[in-house]
Amino acid sequence: MTSPQDQNTDYEYYLQTGLALINEQKFAAAVVAFDNAIKLDNTQSIVYQYRGATEFALGNIAAAIKDYDQSIALNSAEAGSYFNRGIAYEATGEFAKAIADYDVVLDSNPNYASAYYTRGNAYLALENFEAAIKNYNQALTLRPDDPESLFNRASAYRALNNFEAASADYLAAINLNPNLANELLQ
CATH class of the missing domain: 1.25.40.10 (Tetratricopeptide repeat domain)
Structure with missing residues (x-):
């Protein structure tokens, strides 16, 4: 049985691995790393934001939006998820939804x-x-x-x-x- 400390170390490992794979433009492998991080701790909004960005890079816009939705559900103050979801909405032609997300971002910054x-x-x-x-x-x-x-x-x-x-x-x-x-x- 893994201790909470080991689980946190594993979560950080998968999170950092995902980020490194993004830098290498190995997006499919990065999604797998983020999936593993989420299996270990599904309460961290940032990992959903990173996975959303990676899904977007792969052209999986619906999956990206779903991840940004989850990131926002976990941390509604995370402006980056609103901004990225706005970009994803633009990619799907949902411009009014994109504008609403940009409004949230600009209200905070x-x-x-x-x-x-x-x-x-x-x-x-x-x-x-x-x-x-x-x-x-x-x-x-x-x-x-x-x-x-x-x-x-x-x-x-x-x-x-x-x-x-x-x-x-x-x-x-x-x-x-x-x-x-x-x-x-x-």
């Missing part, structure tokens, strides 16, 4: 530029261009040299027929990241 950016993307997908621009503006306030926020804000401006603002943002984005010029040509 109003200086999280990536959450404004991803929420802007969700609004852009919903063709709510004004809301998208507002979010990209906030992201750019926090990260002024973010070429993706500039590029996507330009797309929103273009959709609103504000071609002057769109051109300025496209030019600024391409100056920061010349590879974005290829996206304009597609």
Whole structure:
């Protein structure tokens, strides 16, 4: 029979093994390691968050969302699970759910530029261009040299027929990241 201390040591072993396997991009093996950690201690929200990210990397979006749900059920203050679940919801086209998750993240951390950016993307997908621009503006306030926020804000401006603002943002984005010029040509 294993002692609680041995069980905790084994849990940490599997958790750390899973993280190492992620770094090696061995995602299927990482899921197995996280499964073993969960068998030993299913009360730790972080392992569900890691497994969710790994499932997402494997393209198993439904499994990722389920893991983020469990992580949030165990620790509703874990903003990372809301953020990652929002990204997963976007991948499934559930943009309103993604926005709701980004709202939770931004309520707990109003200086999280990536959450404004991803929420802007969700609004852009919903063709709510004004809301998208507002979010990209906030992201750019926090990260002024973010070429993706500039590029996507330009797309929103273009959709609103504000071609002057769109051109300025496209030019600024391409100056920061010349590879974005290829996206304009597609």
